[in-house]
Amino acid sequence: MEIFIQLIINGCLTGTTYALMALGLSIIFGTLGLINFAHGDFIMLAMYGGFLISLFSGMDPYLGLFIMLPISFVLGVGLYRVLFKRLIDAPEEAHIIATFGLSFVFQYGAMLLFSAEYKSVSTDYSADVFHIWNQYIDYPHIYGAMAAVILIALLISFLRYTNTGRAIRAVSEQRRGAMMIGINVHKIYAIAAGIGLCCIAVSGVSLITFESVHPTIGVHFNLLCWIIVVLGGIGSIPGTIVGAMIIAVLEMLVGYYFEPTLTTFAYFIMFLAILMIRPSGIFGIKERRA
Amino acid sequence: MKRAFTNYVVITMVCLFILPFGSFAMADAGSKTVKIGVILPLTGPQAPIGREVLRGIEVAADMVNDMGGIWNKQKISLVTGDAANSESARTETERLITVEKVKLLIGVYSSSLAFIVHPIADKYNVVFWETNAIADRLRQMGHENTYFFGPMASGWGSQAADCVVELIAPKLKKDPKELKIAVVYQGTEWGKSLSHDGFVKRANELGLNIVIDAPYDPNTMDFSSLILKIKRTNPDIVHTQNYLDDGYRLFRDARKNGLNPKVWIADGCPWAYVDEAFQKFGDDMNYVLDLNQVAGGNIWSLSPTTQSQYREFLDRYTKKYNVKSVAASSDVAVGFTSAIALFEHVLPAAGSLDPKKIAEVVNDLSLPATSTARPGGIKFAPQSDPVQAGQNIRAGVVARQIFNKKYYTVWPKDSAEIEAIFPAPPFGKRAFDDKNLEMLIK
Amino acid sequence: MLEIESINVYYSELHVLKDVSLVVNDREFVSVIGGNGAGKSTLLNSIGGHIPPKSGMIKFRDTEIQKAPAHSIVGMGLSHISGERSIFTKMSVRDNLLLGGWVQKDKKKVDAQLQNVIGMFPILDERKHQLAGTLSGGEQQMLAIARALMAEPKMLMLDEPSFGLAPKIVDEVFETIQKINESGVSILLVEQDVNRSLSVAHRAYVLENGQVVMQGEGKELLGNDHIKQAYIGM
């Protein structure tokens, strides 16, 4: 029983990490409808961002967010203007191949800039473990979970209670309708891309406190994030969180009770099974895209 | 008809124009150079290590060239090929041989790629000097001109089991058979051949008690479930084999879930990035036992020339690539030691790159452990040997215990620098004073 | 208020509107009628900035808008309600209305206008917190109109507001539109229901194959033989 609880705790903590990673994707895909196959590489770059800040300033990576968030937002807006804007009306395959090309650029760019070595950041709390009732919880994951909770709360209230947030929801549901009430759709898309990149920045920073970064690390993240977002239901933040939790807990249970080599197999199969039953994901609503 | 003609021209031009593209790829080297091909994964997921090996080889070539080159002052010029995946391994090898006309190849580090690259070198009768591919079967493919400088998987794994019996059990003051050993490894060719086919097999022969034999999926983000599974068996020794990021994750999750074995063996893991590991885990990295093919710290046991050569290498490496410290990044050293052995002991004596002459030299080669910074020494099995053809049979592994970002050789006994210290205290209490260490150094 | 001078609109290769000219005066109620595929919706989309015309000029309150993006046109006081209603079904009625006031930057004014609009559509007040997707067809149309009013437009363009609604509700919708017009907002209405639309409009245009073939006062056109034959079926 103790072990079971430990597994669930670990699963939930890993789940929040996953949710954090998938959040940016969920927003960008949910709003812009952009199929970003370079998402994992965006996270990789964010991790390098956190690494660089702590390397040069010695700050805790989380504090570095005060520098990274504005930069990410501007990058998101810029990326939208330069690339995404041209893509969103193109067919899906164009999204996939163009962002695949982008991931080439990011990966090899990172390889040139940072070499291929593994880089990581050490913090005061890297080694700290919280020990209670025979359960172990490590601080980097606790802080990661806290960051995730704060970010999600901020996001949900932003989307619900501000005008820009409402506009983002409106644009993601009905682009034409949004135009008809005078919303500058491209501006909103650019803001959404900026917010998406900010979420990615937070996840990268949180990851760098307990993961090493190297140029090809994004490849693993990419598929995982996609599975989570689609499993939860597109454009639904609660869905993304639930999807992440399901996958992380499943990984834990399969790894412990069944076979460590088959953890990914288990979640792929579950993903397929859930899609067979609910073709739009767990929280997905059957929608029609204009 | 004119219009149709333009069509033909457009399309065929495109296709004919593109083909010779590859040919002006490399600047033509002057006649006074000896072209040597280096085939390694330089991009893609295996690049971190491939690039390290390349750096080692580059430093070796620089050193030889600065000393005046080989054979009548000819300089060595390296031509690289990028074996990022199976197709590129094949095409790049083919390019190096047929377009660049290299007669000798060094590489390719990964066993999976070696299975593709070696047959091609063999087809063209080109000498292949393998730096570190370990899979046993590579030696049994009948390639006459392929030499394996590094150790072989089965030998490697079984030496680890010997180390448990000879070194660890006495330190823990227990009968080796009483020790509970957990074995974890990547579900890859490398992991399986080293841990399952090497270590576990030998451990069973020795009557050791393997409590868990667990391959895992290296893409797992969190190893807590595997760690808890191991923790339940309450092992004295955890024997791990892994690559970089899964290795870090495994260690991280062991620490976070309170798995505290008396000995943590990192066997064949590139823990060589020891700075990086200390950056992540701090003092908790102390006491880890690293089994690998390169001796970093025990250069004092080498012959004076080899010692100064190795020091020069470390010096050049830090300068050339602007690295702070080396701490014997083992893959750079693997590249360097393999290449320098070739440049120093084989090529001058052979006088040319002719495979037959090289074979003669290699066959006669018999150098003691003091002549290379790699453990063991150099002596190659004859090509007629069915199991270890072309294998450097003296290539061995050493066990090094890690203390404060440094490696200290502890096994085999005759090259040990310090007495190993086991059992390791639990995580969090592993700080180790350098002063105590000085007292340990023999 | 709105002047259109011989615009030509293309859907890729297809020439949809040919030299269409049209005028809507201040406080005027103008209808555009025509058969399926005559180009009525295209006309509104073109004015609204969704499909810019290839040539010609559109002037709204003395500003040329033929090249302006859709969102800025709304800001100038010209609102457009499309045939597909295009309300945000996954958001609450209140959020829909608040978003309608997007172009109005002054938050107080938005609140005042919200009270105003809710006063006009009491049914929406009752359903304030419901998701817009759960409303009935008629209520959705009302919401679409109310949302457009939130921008305090000087002129409203409506595309087939009666589409798919029960006759009784259509009456309500038309009453509402007339009320809006009486409050001082110009109306440009595109409608299949020729009888109703001509009887409420001050003036009307008849669009056939992308060309204006006839124009005149609403009542006058209602008596026209050609119109009777072609559209009313008498």
Added chain:
Amino acid sequence: MKITTGQRLQSYMKDPLVLFIAVLGILPLFSSHHFYLQMLTLVFLFAFFSEAWNIISGFGKQFSLGHVAFFGVGAYITGILYSDYGISPWIGLVLSGAFGVLLALLIGFATFRLRAFFFTLSTIACAEALRVLVTYWRLGSSGLGTTIPAVNGLENLTFSHEICYTYIAYILLLVVVFVTYRITKSRIGYYLLATGGDEEAAKSLGVNTYRIKLAVFAISGFFTAIGGGFYCMYMRYIEPSMVFAVDFSVQFAVFAIVGGLGTIAGPILGSVILIPLSTFFRSWIGGLFTPIGFLIYGIILVIIILFLPGGLMKGISIVKDKIVQKINNPQE
């Protein structure tokens, strides 16, 4: 009778393709180095894969990124049968094809109900699940990697001279081009195009879109699996992480899309241009700066997608139209 420009264009659009393929067929004979031969083998082989992928994903608009599942299964069936049981690879190839069909039916059955991108993602999930499963199975048996013994001979599909492989790949390409051509000209092809264009509309016309998709997916899977078997014999070594790498699927797609999605010539053009290009970039600078080449390659991909949405075929047809116009009206 006046022939419209469209008809005229169409009538000779076919010819350059034939000539193009024929020219490709002679190229191996003029290749000075084995390296070029090998590059051509890869060009043909990937054109073949891309073409097979294009049948379902280009014409049918069912964008699959899980084709590597067929590829891997084909490679493993041919490889294991030959290396472990000594069964001739020719039989292995046939069995690979059969398993490819079976697998396609299975995956199609599970995923064709999903819309657009969800389908794409679930095909990736299938392929990845298979990779993990094969790894698990191989870990439990003799060895993860499978080596193919080198016994030269036609019956073993192993040759000492590269040109044999080149021409086998070429023949495979010819077969798949021919089959694709026949499909597009058949009733199934029209149904497929209708399904790809607007599935609901096709359904309302009484087309059983599900069955059409399944059938075409099976054809596509059949070829991909056979290609996988050939790839295994060509590389002589396979490993799950190697032959089930999603990168392969993406490559098939990249070649087809850059060349021109849903055209017969597109995938060939794509691989004729991109494979030599990436080979060139790989060796361009060399050493530790090798990544620069791929950086540029990535930028080129993005630029092609952004500025030439229809792929190179579209670009060629634009250029051609201009030339035709110039010739028709020289005074202009």
